[in-house]
Amino acid sequence: MKSLNIGIIGLGNVGTGLIRCLANNRKIIMSKSDREISVAAICAKNKNKKREIDIENLKWVQDPYDITDDKEIDLVVELIGGEENPAKSIVEKSLLNKKHVVTANKALIAKHGHYLALLAEEQNVCLNFEAAVAGAIPIIKAIKESLSGNAISKVYGVINGTCNYILTQMEKENKEYTEVFKKAQQLGFVEKDPELDVGGIDTAHKISILASCAFGTRINFENVLINGIQNISLVDIKNADSMGYKIKLMALALRSDDGIIQEVEPCLVPKDNIFGKLEGGTNLVMVEGDFSDRTYYMGPGAGSCPTASAVVADIIDIANGKKSSVFGINANLLKLPINKKKDFPASFYLRFLLIDEPGTLAQLSSILGKYKISINRMNQLEHIGETAPILIVTHPTTKNLLYPAIDEISQLNICKNEPVIIKIEEF
Numbered sequence: 001m002k003s004l005n006i007g008i009i010g011l012g013n014v015g016t017g018l019i020r021c022l023a024n025n026r027k028i029i030m031s032k033s034d035r036e037i038s039v040a041a042i043c044a045k046n047k048n049k050k051r052e053i054d055i056e057n058l059k060w061v062q063d064p065y066d067i068t069d070d071k072e073i074d075l076v077v078e079l080i081g082g083e084e085n086p087a088k089s090i091v092e093k094s095l096l097n098k099k100h101v102v103t104a105n106k107a108l109i110a111k112h113g114h115y116l117a118l119l120a121e122e123q124n125v126c127l128n129f130e131a132a133v134a135g136a137i138p139i140i141k142a143i144k145e146s147l148s149g150n151a152i153s154k155v156y157g158v159i160n161g162t163c164n165y166i167l168t169q170m171e172k173e174n175k176e177y178t179e180v181f182k183k184a185q186q187l188g189f190v191e192k193d194p195e196l197d198v199g200g201i202d203t204a205h206k207i208s209i210l211a212s213c214a215f216g217t218r219i220n221f222e223n224v225l226i227n228g229i230q231n232i233s234l235v236d237i238k239n240a241d242s243m244g245y246k247i248k249l250m251a252l253a254l255r256s257d258d259g260i261i262q263e264v265e266p267c268l269v270p271k272d273n274i275f276g277k278l279e280g281g282t283n284l285v286m287v288e289g290d291f292s293d294r295t296y297y298m299g300p301g302a303g304s305c306p307t308a309s310a311v312v313a314d315i316i317d318i319a320n321g322k323k324s325s326v327f328g329i330n331a332n333l334l335k336l337p338i339n340k341k342k343d344f345p346a347s348f349y350l351r352f353l354l355i356d357e358p359g360t361l362a363q364l365s366s367i368l369g370k371y372k373i374s375i376n377r378m379n380q381l382e383h384i385g386e387t388a389p390i391l392i393v394t395h396p397t398t399k400n401l402l403y404p405a406i407d408e409i410s411q412l413n414i415c416k417n418e419p420v421i422i423k424i425e426e427f
């Protein structure tokens, strides 16, 4: 059978990992593919850049559109990144030219995934993006294929290794966010635009992709509630620890009869829970199906080799003629998701810095009471000058009630800081 000719656009972390994997594991890959997989052309921005791989024997193309338009190429691997052009037009052009596409680009899929899926299915070609979420972990395949007989109600994940590394190191090294963030940047762990990582946007891209595959709904990145980790202080990490919790940047996609919720936010999670124990850059995803119950997927969520591993699996599927709908069901049938108006109830960790005067606590608790928020635990910590730090753990309530209550409390003259609100996920 004719070989599957692939064109690789982007030779950075993932692109070099891909070339290395195809070369190092050639025999294994050949034994699993019905067709030989051959790298017909490669492309990156700068031909003269020093790379960690040998590209001497590969055909270099300077213009990526020479790959998308090459009649001999069957599959284009897009590894440039970015939600707009050139990545978007490269994928679009490839699909229009009836070429399969494999990409690791979560930003692109989160923003234009539905349009590109319609295009791929119309052209009868594949658009595979296993590497876009959680690196080496085969989570897209698990949701789309292995759990396809389930009504999925929940997907929970810690899916940004950089944020988990920063939160872990803050606790281990007893250091504030800014210091650990700087170190992570020096080590090259943070994206060029740090907001993508620490601002929670990368996590939101990924959870919106998982939600679409899990719930059979159109990708809806715009409606993900996003809070990053920039405002997490060491004191909250320590308080959480003393109460039996860790702080993790959780991605949550939940479905009920009246709609879906997609959230990315730092949460307190029990430290003896599998999410609480997760350290460093490792990713973890939990999927809850009505028949499967909870299944867990853990592994390296980024990096040259782990991400390349997922890209190669997508390529082998295409070599073997394996075709599935881009998001698990035909793109025409993906419903527009309804955003659930009301929150699922949860407990919250609250930290206030109150002026140290009689009656302040009474004012605070009366406002909480007015919004039917009851206090489960309360603790007054050692005074800081003229102020008293107060920790409160609420009984389950909703953000719809909690946020207006905190707004009202903030408007009183008793608060010396912006109150800290962190959701508690008990699982």
Ligand SMILES: NC(=O)c1ccc[n+]([C@@H]2O[C@H](COP(=O)([O-])OP(=O)(O)OC[C@H]3O[C@@H](n4cnc5c(N)ncnc54)[C@H](OP(=O)(O)O)[C@@H]3O)[C@@H](O)[C@H]2O)c1
Pocket (backbone or CB within 6 Å): 009, 010, 011, 012, 013, 014, 015, 043, 044, 045, 046, 047, 049, 064, 079, 080, 081, 082, 086, 104, 105, 106, 107, 131, 132, 135, 301, 302, 303, 304, 307
């Ligand atoms: N890194 C990870 O761990 C990881 C994990 C999961 C998913 N991803 C995703 O994988 C994709 C690639 O990430 P990466 O980390 O490999 O990025 P990267 O290291 O920044 O590499 C980007 C590559 O794209 C090339 N490029 C940029 N603009 C180009 C253009 N106009 N034409 C042709 N080539 C161009 C660059 O060329 P030069 O080399 O000549 O500059 C470089 O080789 C992104 O979508 C990212 O989100 C990455």
